[in-house]
Amino acid sequence: MNKGARKAKSIFNVLPQFLIGDKQLATRLAGAGLVSVQQIALLESRALHARLGELSAQEASSFALLRTRARRLQAQAADHAVMQMQSQSAGGGWLGGQSFRAPPLRPPLRPLKLCHCGCCDSIFSLKAYLFDLLDLLAYSWRVDLRTVEQLLLRSFDQVTAYDPLSFIGQRVDLDCDALNTPMPQAAIACEVLEVHLQALARQVGAGWPKLFVDGLLRLILPREIVTAVVAAHSPPGGKLQLTVAQARSLPGLPPALDAALAQWAAELITLTPDLAGIVRAYGLLADDSAGMLGQEPDATFAERREAILRQWLTGYRDALRAASGVAVDVLEASLFLSLDAGACRTTTRLQELVTSVQQIVESIRSGEILRLSRPDLPASVNRLLREAKTLPPAQSAWERLRDFETWLGYVYGWVYPENVLSPLSENALESASFQEVLRLMQAEPLTADSARKFYLEAVAPTPAFLERSR
Numbered sequence: 343m344n345k346g347a348r349k350a351k352s353i354f355n356v357l358p359q360f361l362i363g364d365k366q367l368a369t370r371l372a373g374a375g376l377v378s379v380q381q382i383a384l385l386e387s388r389a390l391h392a393r394l395g396e397l398s399a400q401e402a403s404s405f406a407l408l409r410t411r412a413r414r415l416q417a418q419a420a421d422h423a424v425m426q427m428q429s430q431s432a433g434g435g436w437l438g439g440q441s442f443r444a445p446p447l448r449p450p451l452r453p454l455k456l457c458h459c460g461c462c463d464s465i466f467s468l469k470a471y472l473f474d475l476l477d478l479l480a481y482s483w484r485v486d487l488r489t490v491e492q493l494l495l496r497s498f499d500q501v502t503a504y505d506p507l508s509f510i511g512q513r514v515d516l517d518c519d520a521l522n523t524p525m526p527q528a529a530i531a532c533e534v535l536e537v538h539l540q541a542l543a544r545q546v547g548a549g550w551p552k553l554f555v556d557g558l559l560r561l562i563l564p565r566e567i568v569t570a571v572v573a574a575h576s577p578p579g580g581k582l583q584l585t586v587a588q589a590r591s592l593p594g595l596p597p598a599l600d601a602a603l604a605q606w607a608a609e610l611i612t613l614t615p616d617l618a619g620i621v622r623a624y625g626l627l628a629d630d631s632a633g634m635l636g637q638e639p640d641a642t643f644a645e646r647r648e649a650i651l652r653q654w655l656t657g658y659r660d661a662l663r664a665a666s667g668v669a670v671d672v673l674e675a676s677l678f679l680s681l682d683a684g685a686c687r688t689t690t691r692l693q694e695l696v697t698s699v700q701q702i703v704e705s706i707r708s709g710e711i712l713r714l715s716r717p718d719l720p721a722s723v724n725r726l727l728r729e730a731k732t733l734p735p736a737q738s739a740w741e742r743l744r745d746f747e748t749w750l751g752y753v754y755g756w757v758y759p760e761n762v763l764s765p766l767s768e769n770a771l772e773s774a775s776f777q778e779v780l781r782l783m784q785a786e787p788l789t790a791d792s793a794r795k796f797y798l799e800a801v802a803p804t805p806a807f808l809e810r811s812r
Contacts, residue, residue, distance in 0.1 A: 367404050369714055370394055380408055383416035396439075418810075466753060467552035468692060469521070471746050475699045478739055492723055494678055494698050495537045501534070501691070520691060521679060527680065527687040528655035528696050532617050535662035536677055541718035542666070546616075550661035552583045554615035554654060559584040562602065562635050567592060585612065599636030606634065620654045632771045652685035669716055676715045677705055696746070706736045 367495045374393035479485040500513045576582040586607045613619045678698040705711040742752045
């Protein structure tokens with residue numbers, strides 16, 4: 343028995359530890375032939391209560407708690423045993439074993455290190471689903487990871503992180519923290535659109551910086567001062583966009599607030615309201631330690647600061663989108679990304695990568711991939727996409743991969759549920775109890791009820807059944 347199997351088996355033999363101090367329930371369980379955590383976890387409630395009979399209120403409460411603990415422990419042990427088994431085979435994913443497939447075109451995530459979130463070492467995780475989607479593209483249509491990155495304008499192994507003090511972007515590893523940290527969806531859209539417009543050598547319109555400053559001032563200025571500035575400078579029939587000069591021209595400003603506005607006037611000379619500038623401004627607004635607020639923030643300031651960040655992101659995204667000169671629906675289909683999500687939409691990089699790769703697959707299968715509006719793509723990529731359209735649509739594979747829930751069902755089926763739930767049964771086919779099940783199945787017509795009964799007897803045989811099989 344391998345090390346993983348021994349560890350998982352030891353987990354299943356801890357029922358006596360769970361029952362310390364509850365001799366009455368321990369006696370009831372032993373009398374019903376329920377002698378392992380595995381039996382408690384796997385049998386249905388109806389079958390368990392049929393064996394135990396009527397329980398007192400105290401026994402019922404203790405048993406409910408015991409079953410909850412048993413099912414949790416069983417799930418952990420099963421997952422551990424399956425991963426130990428799969429890590430030794432080529433089909434087990436990226437953790438171990440020598441791959442029998444073609445060498446990877448590029449390491450998707452580097453370095454290969456385990457993490458605290460559990461997504462790296464589980465074949466049932468969303469990251470595993472993403473890898474299977476990438477495999478589908480690579481082996482069905484020859485669209486490798488490098489091509490996917492060019493289509494999405496996103497890297498699978500690094501991401502830009504902005505220092506809020508220097509507002510300088512640095513490339514860092516796209517590790518699990520970066521993949522799974524919740525963030526505004528508009529931030530990812532801005533990242534992609536910045537890269538896209540840089541390739542097209544296009545600039546954001548002059549209206550966006552004014553909107554940025556207007557949002558900034560409406561956050562830091564007291565409401566009565568905003569009202570006074572609007573009343574003094576608002577054009578007839580129009581909405582005023584606040585400026586620092588307008589705010590400072592108002593008589594009677596508190597000295598600390600006027601000093602803060604002066605600092606912002608100097609800051610905005612060099613601050614460009616792109617993603618780096620937005621991060622810079624957001625950091626300066628954290629508190630009044632730098633004197634950029636002119637007053638101590640009130641109880642609602644943190645919430646309003648978060649709201650203005652999301653407004654900046656959606657405003658900047660819309661400005662980038664307009665600068666592309668392409669209709670929204672065409673641009674979304676070409677970048678495989680939603681570009682009109684609301685300011686409150688929160689996501690993760692991993693979820694957005696999964697959704698975008700799914701869209702690439704759908705686009706290839708439907709032929710829409712040939713209608714991309716992407717002048718930045720190399721000729722080699724366009725040629726590859728044209729060739730992909732002529733290849734089979736991989737219908738059977740896509741039926742299994744069309745969404746995470748469907749894929750997960752197939753994966754559980756692939757590892758065979760009985761082996762997942764009971765991966766440590768040794769020589770089960772040769773056991774006397776299994777042979778007895780086979781004999782009973784052949785001795786009478788098989789019905790749904792009898793098959794269910796035989797299955798339960800095989801998983802957790804009763805003492806009477808074990809006696810008959812001797």
